[in-house]
Each structure stands twice: as C-alpha cells, then as structure tokens.
Amino acid sequence: MSVETFVTDKAGLHKFYEAVMASRETYAPVEKFGKFDFKRVTRLTECDPESPIATTQSIKPLFFPRSAKVMKYLATSAGTEVSEVDEDPLAVKRVILGAKHCDARSLQVLDKVYNWDYIDTDYQKRRENTVIISTRCDQAGTHCFCTSLDYDVENLDAMDVVIVNGADGKIYIKARTPKGENFLTELNTEYRILNIESQMSEEDKYGEMKKQYESFTGSFRLKMDYKEVNAKLSKIFDTPEFENVSGNCVSCNTCAFVCPTCHCFKISDEKVKDTGVRYKSYDSCNNGYFTLMAGGHNPRPVKYRRWRQRAMHKFVYYKERFGENLCVGCGKCTIACPVNISIFEVVNQVSSAAMQE
Amino acid sequence: MNYTKQIQEIAAKLFAEGKIDVFVGYRMNGFDDNQVPVLITGPQEVSRLVFTDKSVFNLVNYLKTDHTRRKRVGLVVKGCDSRSLNLMLTESQVKRENLYVVGICCEGVVDDAGRKMQNCTECMVPDAVVSDELLGTPSNIGLQPYAVNPDIAVLAEKPLPERAAYFEEVFENCIRCNACRHSCPLCYCAKCCIDQETATLYNGANTTSGAFHALMTWSLHLAGRCVDCRNCEKACPSHLPLHLLHKQNESVIYENFQEHLAGVIPGDRGAFYKYSMQDPDDFIM
Numbered sequence: 001m002s003v004e005t006f007v008t009d010k011a012g013l014h015k016f017y018e019a020v021m022a023s024r025e026t027y028a029p030v031e032k033f034g035k036f037d038f039k040r041v042t043r044l045t046e047c048d049p050e051s052p053i054a055t056t057q058s059i060k061p062l063f064f065p066r067s068a069k070v071m072k073y074l075a076t077s078a079g080t081e082v083s084e085v086d087e088d089p090l091a092v093k094r095v096i097l098g099a100k101h102c103d104a105r106s107l108q109v110l111d112k113v114y115n116w117d118y119i120d121t122d123y124q125k126r127r128e129n130t131v132i133i134s135t136r137c138d139q140a141g142t143h144c145f146c147t148s149l150d151y152d153v154e155n156l157d158a159m160d161v162v163i164v165n166g167a168d169g170k171i172y173i174k175a176r177t178p179k180g181e182n183f184l185t186e187l188n189t190e191y192r193i194l195n196i197e198s199q200m201s202e203e204d205k206y207g208e209m210k211k212q213y214e215s216f217t218g219s220f221r222l223k224m225d226y227k228e229v230n231a232k233l234s235k236i237f238d239t240p241e242f243e244n245v246s247g248n249c250v251s252c253n254t255c256a257f258v259c260p261t262c263h264c265f266k267i268s269d270e271k272v273k274d275t276g277v278r279y280k281s282y283d284s285c286n287n288g289y290f291t292l293m294a295g296g297h298n299p300r301p302v303k304y305r306r307w308r309q310r311a312m313h314k315f316v317y318y319k320e321r322f323g324e325n326l327c328v329g330c331g332k333c334t335i336a337c338p339v340n341i342s343i344f345e346v347v348n349q350v351s352s353a354a355m356q357e
Numbered sequence: 358m359n360y361t362k363q364i365q366e367i368a369a370k371l372f373a374e375g376k377i378d379v380f381v382g383y384r385m386n387g388f389d390d391n392q393v394p395v396l397i398t399g400p401q402e403v404s405r406l407v408f409t410d411k412s413v414f415n416l417v418n419y420l421k422t423d424h425t426r427r428k429r430v431g432l433v434v435k436g437c438d439s440r441s442l443n444l445m446l447t448e449s450q451v452k453r454e455n456l457y458v459v460g461i462c463c464e465g466v467v468d469d470a471g472r473k474m475q476n477c478t479e480c481m482v483p484d485a486v487v488s489d490e491l492l493g494t495p496s497n498i499g500l501q502p503y504a505v506n507p508d509i510a511v512l513a514e515k516p517l518p519e520r521a522a523y524f525e526e527v528f529e530n531c532i533r534c535n536a537c538r539h540s541c542p543l544c545y546c547a548k549c550c551i552d553q554e555t556a557t558l559y560n561g562a563n564t565t566s567g568a569f570h571a572l573m574t575w576s577l578h579l580a581g582r583c584v585d586c587r588n589c590e591k592a593c594p595s596h597l598p599l600h601l602l603h604k605q606n607e608s609v610i611y612e613n614f615q616e617h618l619a620g621v622i623p624g625d626r627g628a629f630y631k632y633s634m635q636d637p638d639d640f641i642m
Contacts, residue, residue, distance in 0.1 A: 032530050033596040056594050057532065066532060067563035142388050221388070247396040247424055252539035254594050257532050268562050279562035284534075289552060302423045338540045338592035339393045339414065340386045 003181045003188075005205045006173040012194030013163070013171050017044050019191035020095050020133070027062055028097040029055050038062060038096065049098030050135055054332060058103040058260030059096055063126045064110070066257075067281040070267070076274050085277075091125045095183075099134045102146050102330035104158035106260030107132075112322040113263060131183045134159035137216060143331025145222040145344050150325055154213045167211035170197065174209070222344050226315075226325060232351035234316045237308070241353040245346045246307035248339045249286065255310075255333035255341075256284030261326045264290075285309050311347050358464045360408040360492045364433060367459055367490065371431050372400040377457055379425055381416045381432040382406040391469060396424050408433060413466045413474070415586040417441045417542035420451050429455050435463040437476065439485035440584040440620030441542040446487070447624055450545055460488025462495050468591075476585045476600070479504060482621055503611050506604040530595045531568035537589035537599055538575055543582050550574065576602035581610045581628030582619050613637045 008016065020026055021042060028047035029036040036055040041047045069085040107127065114120045137144075147153050156162075160180030164172045173193065175181040187193065197205075256262040266283040269276050283290060286307070291300045300306050318326035327343060334342040368380045384395040384405045392411045396419065397403060415438045419425055434442055439460060445451050462484045465477030481501045485491060512520055538544045538551075551571045576583075576599075583603040590599045610617055614628040615635055 032526070033598065035594075035596045037530070037595075067567070248394045248419070250418065250536070250539040250592070251422075252534055252536035252592070254534040254536040254592075257534040258594055270562055270564075277562075279564070281533075281563035287535075289548075336534075336536075336594035338536050338588075340391075341393075345387070 003175050003184050005202060006184070006188075006193050006195050007166075007197035007200060007205060008171050008173060008194045009196060010171070012196065013173075014044060015191075016173065016187075016193055017049055017097060019187055019193070020097060023095075023187060023190065024131070025092055025094040026097055027059075027094060038099075047098070049133075051098065052139070054100070054141055054330070054335065055103075056332070056336065057258050058106055058330065058332060059099050059132070060103075060106060060110075060260045062090060062096065062130070063107065063123055064263060064265075065090065067279050068122070070278045070280050073276050073278070074274055075271075075276065088122060088125070091122070091129055093129045095131045095133060097133050099132050099159065100137060100330070101134050101153055101156050101159065101162075102144075102328040103260055104132050104134050105146075105151055105156060105328045106330075108151075108158045109261050109318075109322075109324055109326060109328065110263060112324065116322075131161065131179060132159045133161045133163065135163045136165070136212070138165055138212070140216065140219040140221065141331055142221060143334040143342060143344070144220065144329060145224060145331070146329035147217050147220055148222065148224045149226050149327065149329045151328075153217075154210070164209045164212055166208040167215065168208050170208070172205055172209055174205075224344065224348055229347050229351050230315055230319055230325070232354060233312060233347060234320075236350065236354035237312070239350060239354045241350045242308045242311075243304040244353075245341075245349055246303045249303050249307060249341055250338055251286055251288055251303055251306070252338065253282070253284035253287050254336045254338065255343075256286060257282050258332045258336045260328055260330055260332065261314075285313070307346065311343065311350065314343065315347055358408075358410045358461075358493070360461065361406065363492050364408050364459060365403050365406050368397065368406055368431060369400055369403045371457055372403065376429065377431040378428040379430050380406070381419045381425070381430060383408060383412040383414070383416075383433070394419065408461070410464065410466050413468070413591060415441060415540075415542050415588045417445060418540060418588060420445060420456075420542070421545040429457070431457040431459065433459045433461065434485050434487065435461045435466070436480060436483040436485055437463075437584050437586040438542075439487045440482060440618075441586060442487050443620040443623055443625075444543060444582055444584070444627070445545070447620075447626055456489075458485070458488045458490075460485025460491045462491060462493030464493075474587065475506075475508075476587050479506065481618065486621060487623065503608075503616070505608050506600070508598065508601055509604050509608060512601065525565070527597050527601075528568045528572065529565050531565075531572060531597060532595060533563045533568050533571060534594060535571075536592040536594060537572075540588040540592035541579070542586070542588065543579060543584075544575070572599070572602065576606060579603060580606040581614070581617060581630075583607060584620050 026041055027038045028041045028049045029051045030039040030047045036051050036053055037057055038055060038059055072083045072085055074081045114123045157176045160177045161184060162174050162176055166172050175184045264283045265280050268279050268281060292298045300309060314326040334340055364382060371377045380397040382395055383392040385407060386393045392407060394414050394416055395405060416432050417438050446453055465473050468474055484495045551574055587600060593599060610628045617628040619627060
C-alpha cells in the first residue's frame with residue numbers, strides 16, 4: 001500500500017513543519033553570520049527549511065560529523081585501559097528538514113563506501129534513524145550541475161519525503177521510500193496533514209510535479225556530459241593542464257570540508273595527563289600534509305598533483321570501484337572556495353584540453 | 358578605479374623584455390562580475406588580466422606557493438597588500454630583485470554586494486608603499502588618525518558574559534578548514550604549529566575547543582603583523598567575523614607600542630620583533 005500524495009498550501013506546509021518538529025528531533029537550516037547550516041531546531045521561527053540560499057555544508061555532518069569521539073582511554077604506567085565513548089547524540093530518531101536533493105543523493109553515494117570493506121556501524125545507525133525531508137529546488141544556483149550527473153534528479157529515492165512547489169501554486173508532499181511512507185502515515189494519524197485536494201488523481205499530481213521539474217531543469221547554466229568526462233579523464237593522468245587549473249588554489253581544506261561526498265578523515269588524540277579521547281575528524285587531500293609520510297617523503301608535494309587526485313577520485317577512481325561519480329553537482333565547493341575554483345570547470349577544462357593534444 | 362589596460366600593457370612589456378616568468382593578477386571569474394586571482398605564465402594570456410574595484414584578493418599570498426618560488430614574479434599590489442609585501446621582504450621570505458611590483462593608489466575595493474569593504478572605509482595607507490611602478494594618483498594623505506574599529510567598540514561595551522557567548526558562537530561555527538590561514542599572505546610557515554600531529558600542545562580534533570585554540574594562536578602570531586587586508590574573512594566559508602580578533606590586537610599594539618602599524622615603513626620589523634625603551638614594561642614588576 002502506498003501513501004497518497006498530499007496536496008496542501010503555504011499554511012498547511014507550515015503546519016506540517018510544526019508537526020514534524022513536535023513529533024521528532026529536527027534539524028533544519030539555521031542562519032548564522034549570513035550563512036545557513038543544519039542545526040537542531042525546536043520552533044519554525046528559528047529556521048528556514050525553504051531557504052533558497054544553499055547551506056555552507058550539506059547534511060553530511062549529521063551522519064559523518066566534523067569530529068567524532070572514537071574511544072576514551074586511560075594510560076598509566078600500569079597499562080592502558082580503553083573504554084567506550086558516551087552515547088552517540090546523532091543516533092536518535094530524527095528528521096532533517098529542508099535538505100536539497102543533492103544533499104540527499106550524497107548519502108546514497110557515501111553508503112557505498114561505508115558498506116564496503118568495513119561496515120561503519122555508527123554511520124548505519126544514524127542513517128537508519130533519520131527521515132530526510134527534501135524540498136525540490138525551483139531554480140538552479142550559479143554553480144549547480146546536478147542534472148548533468150549520473151542520477152535521476154526527478155525520481156530520486158535518496159530522500160524519504162519530497163516536497164514540491166507545484167507549477168499550479170499548490171504544494172505536493174510525497175513519500176519516496178517505505179520509511180517515508182511510514183513516517184507520513186504516523187504523522188497524519190497524529191496531527192492530520194492538511195489535504196486541500198482530496199479528489200485529484202495521482203496522475204494529475206505527478207503531472208504537476210513534472211511541470212515544476214521541467215521548469216527547474218531549464219534554469220541550469222552549467223551542463224556537461226559526465227560519461228565523456230569519465231572516459232577522457234581516465235586516459236590523461238599525465239596532462240600538464242592540471243598545473244594550469246590549480247594555479248590559484250591556496251591549498252586550504254575548504255572544498256573537501258563542505259563537500260557532501262568527501263569522506264577522508266584523520267585520527268587525533270586529545271590528552272590531559274593520563275586520560276585521553278581519540279577523535280576522528282575531517283581531512284582533505286588538497287592539504288599538503290595529507291600524504292606526508294613518517295620518513296618525510298610526500299608523493300603529492302605540489303598543488304597540481306593534489307588537484308589531480310581530487311578530480312580523478314571524484315570522476316574516475318570512485319566510478320571504477322563503485323559505479324558512481326563522487327560528485328553530486330551541488331556547487332558548494334565553488335561557493336566556499338576563497339578563489340572560486342570550480343570542480344566543473346576543472347574537469348571540463350582538463351578533459352577538453354587533453355583532447356586537443 | 359580601472360587599471361585593466363595599463364596592467365595588461367605592463368605585463369605584456371615585462372614578458373617581451375624577459376623580465377618575469379610569471380605574472381600574478383586578477384581575472385574575471387567567468388560567471389558573475391567578481392574576480393579571482395590568476396597566475397599568467399606567458400604573453401598570450403595577458404588579455405585575461407583585469408583590475409577594477411572588484412580586485413579584492415591580496416595577491417602577496419601567492420608569493421609563498423610552488424608556482425612562484427625561485428621565479429621572477431610580477432604582481433599587482435594595493436595599499437594593504439603592499440604592507441604585507443613589505444613584511445615578507447623584511448622577514449626574508451622573498452627577494453626584492455625577483456619581483457616587479459605594480460603598485461596601485463587604491464580608492465577602496467567593494468564586496469560581492471557592491472558595498473565598500475569595511476577595511477577600505479578605515480584605510481590609513483591607500484597608496485602602495487612598495488612598487489616599481491605606481492598607477493593612479495597618490496592621495497598623499499599621510500598617516501590618518503587611528504580610529505578603533507566600530508565593531509570592536511560595540512563589543513567592548515558589552516558585559517563579559519555576553520562577549521564570551523558571542524565568541525563561543527563564532528568558534529562553534531568554525532569548521533576548521535584553515536582557509537583563513539592559507540589565504541593569509543603572512544602565514545608562510547612550512548609547517549604550522551597548529552598542524553603538528555604528534556604534539557599534544559594543540560588540539561588536532563575538529564572541535565569547538567580546537568577551533569578556539571587554532572584561531573587564537575593564529576591571531577596572536579599575527580599580532581603586530583596583520584595588515585588588515587581581510588583575505589581571511591573573505592575566504593571563510595562560514596563568514597565568521599575574523600577581523601575582530603585582528604583589529605583588537607592591532608588597537609592594543611597601536612596604543613602600547615608607539616603607534617606601530619605593520620608594514621608601513623620598509624625594513625620596519627613587527628612590534629614584537631624589536632626592542633624599544635618606550636615599550637611598556639609595567640607587567641614585569
């Protein structure tokens with residue numbers, strides 16, 4: 001049995017948001033210093049789930065936090081004692097409001113690596129307990145290119161519930177996964193979601209959502225053929241073009257930290273006298289120390305090699321191993337970059353320049 | 358303020374005479390009317406160069422990268438940028454004979470929204486203090502009277518707990534990407550003390566206390582050296598008000614160290630690098 005698509009208006013949608021916040025722990029975009037980021041909220045006035053401004057970071061930190069405790073230890077002359085950390089604050093039953101579809105999609109990409117060699121149980125638990133409610137964008141941002149990548153943006157099932165601002169001015173709320181269906185049914189029994197069109201057929205609703213999608217796809221500035229990029233990049237490891245595109249990179253970690261799909265981490269200890277905590281924090285391949293080895297050798301000492309690794313990992317290596325691009329086309333890296341280097345420009349420029357040789 | 362033509366001519370001339378290997382300037386970013394730095398390696402690319410009031414980034418930052426090391430470099434500097442270049446020269450990070458400096462008599466640059474940047478409204482040194490060639494009309498205003506930054510003044514009025522809460526929020530929103538440090542022309546250490554993996558002196562974890570540690574250490578290392586170009590603040594993906602840390606240091610140093618302003622006088626070392634009989638010593642005994 002599938003749950004019907006709810007049709008509502010602005011007021012009904014706000015009621016829906018409030019019902020969500022009342023029923024579960026909720027995360028939504030909150031403004032701080034003129035930028036939005038996902039934070040824990042309890043009232044609708046605190047946040048803006050429909051904020052047109054892209055959040056600085058995606059919803060990645062809610063599943064793979066900036067810094068997570070791995071273990072605690074007590075190291076004395078008598079020996080070392082290791083203990084489990086406190087309960088994971090991100091593993092409770094919760095809802096994420098206002099995620100964009102690129103944010104939601106990134107988790108599908110990350111699932112592959114987290115379920116591969118070693119199964120990350122913390123990540124699994126956070127994933128299982130989270131319902132993602134995504135609002136579909138009406139307009140593409142300057143740096144967006146999600147429709148150019150290897151996923152179906154329109155029928156994406158990465159989010160559990162999708163909200164679409166229909167072309168007819170009505171708002172459609174549709175479950176995309178069994179988890180989302182259960183959640184909507186539960187919420188509807190408890191709070192009653194306002195449904196203003198009980199007579200409308202599912203086909204008509206789908207038609208309205210499709211119309212919105214068509215106007216959305218028409219608004220993209222950036223378009224590319226990812227298959228061509230994948231094929232070209234895999235052949236041009238030694239091209240000098242990487243040196244040109246990375247010229248003005250300042251080698252900070254920003255692009256990787258805000259990227260919804262980057263998942264490299266480092267381990268560091270915080271120790272006071274005998275007791276310590278071990279942390280797992282973000283790391284970035286654009287950083288000069290990333291590949292520095294204990295003996296002092298660094299296989300990627302210069303910028304262009306690091307940029308090559310970044311582009312190749314996203315569009316070649318991950319594709320070969322897991323069958324997907326490690327990029328969802330959200331453009332967050334370009335917005336955050338101090339000098340606006342765009343991964344879109346880099347891969348296109350490098351692959352087209354290499355073809356001319 | 359538009360020196361696009363002059364800068365293109367100068368760069369073309371320098372390449373033709375074989376005086377430089379690389380020219381550091383600005384180009385349009387390709388999607389809106391803002392600009393990004395560009396490193397040009399040959400005369401065929403000279404036409405990409407631009408310079409208007411949107412040329413915000415401090416290009417002295419690129420003197421510490423692989424692309425310019427041990428090369429002859431031409432670069433464009435505004436007033437604040439030239440002060441940081443002055444410090445780089447004084448601290449023996451670059452050789453003057455390897456540089457060809459195009460100085461600008463700056464009329465102030467604007468941010469993405471088109472508003473004049475705050476540091477430009479309170480700029481004390483608009484004309485480049487180091488240059489081989491100066492573009493624009495020197496303002497010859499001399500040193501202006503020092504005014505405490507209005508944001509600092511507002512914060513200073515607030516009671517301590519409120520100030521502490523404000524800064525806690527700042528550090529909480531820091532994602533520790535280190536874009537501030539990497540964008541700072543004066544953060545040229547080959548290995549930053551904050552990045553030491555083995556030392557337990559600094560917290561390597563990406564936590565709020567780690568961010569506090571990193572940002573405070575960083576701002577204190579720049580005390581008496583920061584030239585207020587605001588590269589760090591523009592680079593910050595979370596838009597944190599990092600200038601508060603630097604401007605506070607600057608005002609304290611200006612007050613206590615004989616009106617010291619970093620990098621204005623060629624060869625002048627930072628306030629903490631030189632000894633003067635007038636330095637405050639009441640904290641010793």
